[in-house]
Amino acid sequence: MIRMTKQTDYGFVLLTRLAAEPGIAMNAPELSAETKLPLPMVSKILKLLVRQGLLASHRGVKGGYHLARSADEIHAAEILRALEGAVALTVCIEGSPGECDREHFCTVRGPWQRINKAVFEALAGVTLAELAGETPPRLAQLGPGLAGAMARLGSGPKSPERVPATGLAGRIESH
Amino acid sequence: MIRMTKQTDYGFVLLTRLAAEPGIAMNAPELSAETKLPLPMVSKILKLLVRQGLLASHRGVKGGYHLARSADEIHAAEILRALEGAVALTVCIEGSPGECDREHFCTVRGPWQRINKAVFEALAGVTLAELAGETPPRLAQLGPGLAGAMARLGSGPKSPERVPATGLAGRIESH
DNA sequence: AGGAAATCGGACTCACTAAGTCCTGATTCT
């Protein structure tokens, strides 16, 4: 089952939340409260996103996080790479020779590169703005909001089952 | 780092090998020897592929495995689903309502479905025949052949480092 | 100047699952 990690899942939720109100900075406790994600986790991911250049931070009392760039300049592939370290299935990429012993006679190379490229382009074609776009900021603020479902998942009676974190991470049955 | 499991990686190697000589059945020890993959693992994966309908098996002394269908009727998405159980990143699929609490107000749904679809189509667009296609069967038989690189990887001085099995499983840096 | 409230960076534990092995039984050919 190929799926993204919870960290990435959370990351999308956090970024989406921040993108909902451009320019406004939020700190970790605020984001944790709104998304119903555990604070240490939120903090960890925010730090990571800063290091990866997707967020900018401001320290101190009135500190917080905000998007490093406009939400329509950040696409899903970038977010995935920042959080997962990389995106897809094979190592056979044009840019990295020497990684694969089979390079010289590998017949699978071409098709896999095609697959990788298609996957990457699909991910690059979706911006954070689109992901957050239709959310009325009001809803996100008051609501269950963007990560509303997490409340239920988070408050369940100690249920460490294999429930995808936000419901984002999961699977695809053919179609 | 999103990547497929070794099991899937191995599965592709085995299927590609079988596709290289259509109609000819091979048993688990033969496949293990040619691909340099550990026999128990090979056996395990072959059994799985039979259960998933990609391979057909014949028991007994002259038993073995062969493709259940023509290699150009099997595509990568199918193989991935058979081995990974599922293919991609999100659970928000049209066919499965109720899986996600956020369904009603989820703004991320549309774009993620687009991503999922694109990924799936990329995978569905590559057939096993293409993956195996350009391999001269001769080479696969004598050669290092399709899984030749595994010899080196498998015979290394006890190195359980994070080396991708065949070099197939790995990552994509943007491009 | 000093305290409060943030972020930053890292080390750490725990649990789950992928990876791999092995054993027993069922089937088929010679």
Added chain:
DNA sequence: AGAATCAGGACTTAGTGAGTCCGATTTCCT
């Protein structure tokens, strides 16, 4: 009948994702 093969589990081990926590640093406010 016997040998070779697939079938279907149970089982062990190692790696990593998930989550927590702490000390250090920076910044605002009084």
